[in-house]
Amino acid sequence: MHKGIKMLNLLLLLASSSAVKAQEAVAENADLMRSNGKIYVVVAVVVTILLGLFAYVFNLDRKISKLEKNS
Amino acid sequence: MIRKPWWKIASFVLLLYTCSYGFLVEVPSPPGVPLKETIRNLFFHVPMWIAMMVCFTVSVVYAIKYLRNQQASDEIYSTEFARTGTVLGILGLVTGMIWANYQWGKPWSGDAKQNGTAIALLIYFAYFVLKGSLQDEEKQARIGSVYNIFAYFMLFPTIWILPRLAESLHPGGLGSEGNPGLNPKDTTNSMRMVMYPAFIGWTLLSVWITTLQIRVQLINHKRLNDA
Numbered sequence A: 001m002h003k004g005i006k007m008l009n010l011l012l013l014l015a016s017s018s019a020v021k022a023q024e025a026v027a028e029n030a031d032l033m034r035s036n037g038k039i040y041v042v043v044a045v046v047v048t049i050l051l052g053l054f055a056y057v058f059n060l061d062r063k064i065s066k067l068e069k070n071s
Numbered sequence B: 001m002i003r004k005p006w007w008k009i010a011s012f013v014l015l016l017y018t019c020s021y022g023f024l025v026e027v028p029s030p031p032g033v034p035l036k037e038t039i040r041n042l043f044f045h046v047p048m049w050i051a052m053m054v055c056f057t058v059s060v061v062y063a064i065k066y067l068r069n070q071q072a073s074d075e076i077y078s079t080e081f082a083r084t085g086t087v088l089g090i091l092g093l094v095t096g097m098i099w100a101n102y103q104w105g106k107p108w109s110g111d112a113k114q115n116g117t118a119i120a121l122l123i124y125f126a127y128f129v130l131k132g133s134l135q136d137e138e139k140q141a142r143i144g145s146v147y148n149i150f151a152y153f154m155l156f157p158t159i160w161i162l163p164r165l166a167e168s169l170h171p172g173g174l175g176s177e178g179n180p181g182l183n184p185k186d187t188t189n190s191m192r193m194v195m196y197p198a199f200i201g202w203t204l205l206s207v208w209i210t211t212l213q214i215r216v217q218l219i220n221h222k223r224l225n226d227a
Helices: A002-015 A019-026 A036-070 B008-025 B038-043 B044-067 B072-103 B111-132 B138-164 B189-226
Strands: none
Touching: A036 B008, A036 B189, B008 B038, B008 B072, B008 B189, B038 B044, B038 B072, B038 B189, B044 B072, B044 B138, B044 B189, B072 B138, B072 B189, B111 B138
């Protein structure tokens, strides 16, 4: 997939006649989050959900442990 | 503090790995296989079924244990594992339908696998209806446990045997030669490196959630007995 996107970008660069367009295409892939079809954005979203979910379950576990001690 | 934390941490680490590397691992896209990127559902949709089978298996073991020695705690274990298993089954069915909408054109095609799973889940719904309809706690536990055994053994024809006999749209559905999950030829070793951790991680998470339910029920049970 990596290679396909790089090739696509290369084609885009070659195809774009104006220098401005070429600059934009380069800027779009400037950082990790915007590379690889922005799949890292989805990874960030899913990891955030997972962190929230585990924090919630962890908290529940602690609360139930407290209840067990009291009863 | 949190009880017996090591496998809970393992579940967290494995799922963190699954939910990040699962999107990044190279997937094969051979011509003629329409799965494309949706093959990544192997890390999310398929583990629901694995975790469901584990939960139902644990549930039936505790149901048999209950019938042997009438321990109220065994009944609670059995019920709560069946509950989580049913939730996982619904999640598996819904995620399958979302995928089928884009892969097969519509969410429900009356496919052998979809119908079989729906029947299996309806049998488990009936377990909760049956238990809910009985007032007496001991009757509830006894009849529920007996029914649980029936429901568990109905899983085998409905989700393991019949879908294998019929021609199916599902990946790997090649009639009697099919594998009900996925054609093993479509996966790669690097995908398996995510698949097995995903199976273990999701199963551990569902067991963790079930233990929370069980502990709440045990506290409730104790309070009712003390009162």
